[in-house]
Amino acid sequence: xxxxxxxxxxxxxxxxxxxxxxxxxxxxxxxxxxxxxxxxxxxxxxxxxxxxxxxxxxxxxxxxxxxxxxxxxxxxxxxxxxxxxxxxxxxxxxxxxxxxxxxxxxxxxxxxxxxxxxxxxxxxxxxxxxxxxxxxxxxxxxxxxxxxxxxxxxxxxxxxxxxxxxxxxxxxxxxxxxxxxxxxxxxxxxxxxxxxxxxxxxxxxxxxxxxxxxxxxxxxxxxxxxxxxxxxxxxxxxxxxxxxxxxxxxxxxxxxxxxxxxxxxxxxxxxxxxxxxxxxxxxxxxxxxxxxxxxxxxxxxxxxxxxxxxxxxxxxxxxxxxxxxxxxxxxxxxxxxxxxxxxxxxxxxxxxxx
Numbered sequence: 329x330x331x332x333x334x335x336x337x338x339x340x341x342x343x344x345x346x347x348x349x350x351x352x353x354x355x356x357x358x359x360x361x362x363x364x365x366x367x368x369x370x371x372x373x374x375x376x377x378x379x380x381x382x383x384x385x386x387x388x389x390x391x392x393x394x395x396x397x398x399x400x401x402x403x404x405x406x407x408x409x410x411x412x413x414x415x416x417x418x419x420x421x422x423x424x425x426x427x428x429x430x431x432x433x434x435x436x437x438x439x440x441x442x443x444x445x446x447x448x449x450x451x452x453x454x455x456x457x458x459x460x461x462x463x464x465x466x467x468x469x470x471x472x473x474x475x476x477x478x479x480x481x482x483x484x485x486x487x488x489x490x491x492x493x494x495x496x497x498x499x500x501x502x503x504x505x506x507x508x509x510x511x512x513x514x515x516x517x518x519x520x521x522x523x524x525x526x527x528x529x530x531x532x533x534x535x536x537x538x539x540x541x542x543x544x545x546x547x548x549x550x551x552x553x554x555x556x557x558x559x560x561x562x563x564x565x566x567x568x569x570x571x572x573x574x575x576x577x578x579x580x581x582x583x584x585x586x587x588x589x590x591x592x593x594x595x596x597x598x599x600x601x602x603x604x605x606x607x608x609x610x611x612x613x614x615x616x617x618x619x620x621x622x623x624x625x626x627x628x629x630x631x632x633x634x635x636x637x638x639x640x641x642x643x644x645x646x647x648x649x650x651x652x653x654x655x656x657x658x659x660x661x662x663x664x665x666x667x668x669x670x671x672x673x674x675x676x677x678x679x680x681x682x
Contacts, residue, residue, distance in 0.1 A: 411443045415450060427458035478513040482506050535574050540610055540679075541566035541603055543575065547582040548601055551590055558595045566603040569610045571681055577655045584648035585614045585675050592618035592673070608682045615674040621667040629665065 411434055421429045431447040440448070488494075489502045544566055555562050571578075589599045597617040604611050621629065630653040656663050660680065667673035 411447070415446065418450065418454075422454060422457065427454055429454060475513070478509040481509040482513075485509075535572050537570045537572050538575065540569045540571045540578075540612075543578065544582055544601060544603060544612065547579060547586060550583070551586050554587075554590050555599065558590065558593065558597075560590065560593055560596070561598045563598070563600040564602075566601070567605060569603060569605060569681060571610060571679065573659055573679065577659060580655050581652050581677060582612070584652050585677075588648060588675075589614050589616035589618070589673075592616060594618065605681070606678075608680065610679045610681045612677040612679075613674055615672060617672040620669045620671050620673055621665075622669050626665055626667060 414431060418429045418431055430451050433444055433447060435444055485502045485506045489499055489506070494502070545564070548562070548564060552562075586599075586601070593599055593616045599617070600613070600615045602611075602613045602615070604613075630649050652663065656677065662678045664676045664678075665673065666676070
């Protein structure tokens with residue numbers, strides 16, 4: 329029983345199935361046969377009459393079961409095969425890299441059955457895949473751009489430093505520029521590797537209890553030369569709080585927040601570091617008296633390679649806060665930002681210590 333042909337060669341079932349026809353025939357014969365036997369058993373010539381009409385009854389049952397099989401095939405086609413074919417075609421396009429495909433709902437009354445919910449979930453999946461693909465493309469483009477910039481500086485000044493007529497002062501200046509560009513390149517690669525590690529790390533290592541205030545103190549002292557060179561007043565108010573988070577991941581958070589605060593604080597400004605306990609959470613606040621941020625910048629500060637203040641673009645690569653956000657997502661922590669242009673910025677990190 330071949331039925332209608334399928335466009336997709338991977339599908340090898342027919343429109344009307346032999347199994348349906350056989351099962352329906354058997355069911356009809358059993359049910360109707362029982363009624364016939366009961367009917368003829370009440371008559372004197374019951375057995376003889378039953379034997380005479382048996383062939384015609386079998387043919388009748390086979391015909392009825394064939395009709396029901398066709399009806400079943402039609403119902404299966406419109407209720408299952410057709411929407412599944414649409415889903416299969418859309419999934420094949422997704423597999424080929426076309427993330428723009430979407431499935432329109434079948435029902436016109438706005439109600440949802442299992443197929444409609446499946447279509448809706450498929451569209452959500454396609455949107456997420458499209459978003460991930462866009463982020464990947466943007467990330468690759470940004471990485472390529474960020475790598476080319478310091479490399480171009482290094483190549484340009486390396487070529488210039490080979491000139492014989494350069495004075496010692498110019499040569500030293502060009503050498504310093506090459507050194508700064510190479511440091512920026514090294515920092516960029518380090519941050520990319522850190523971000524990649526955090527994004528692919530699923531199991532966090534167990535950590536022994538340690539003093540969070542001591543860790544913050546060590547991280548802050550690592551930047552002492554920087555804040556002193558800018559004549560920044562640094563204040564710290566740290567409670568003694570014991571945590572069990574992975575130390576290396578937390579250091580990524582503190583180092584990026586502290587370096588950001590120093591970078592955006594003008595000479596003679598102030599930075600404060602505070603650690604307190606609030607309702608079972610360790611709350612770390614890093615506050616600076618820098619330039620602050622507007623609402624549009626606040627929406628994107630955790631995006632990869634985003635730099636709201638381009639005047640400091642040569643001092644970073646826009647990955648620091650992306651690292652902070654990813655690290656906190658892994659640890660189950662939260663971060664909030666309070667900032668306005670000209671009034672400084674406060675980053676608040678909350679970590680569960682229960």
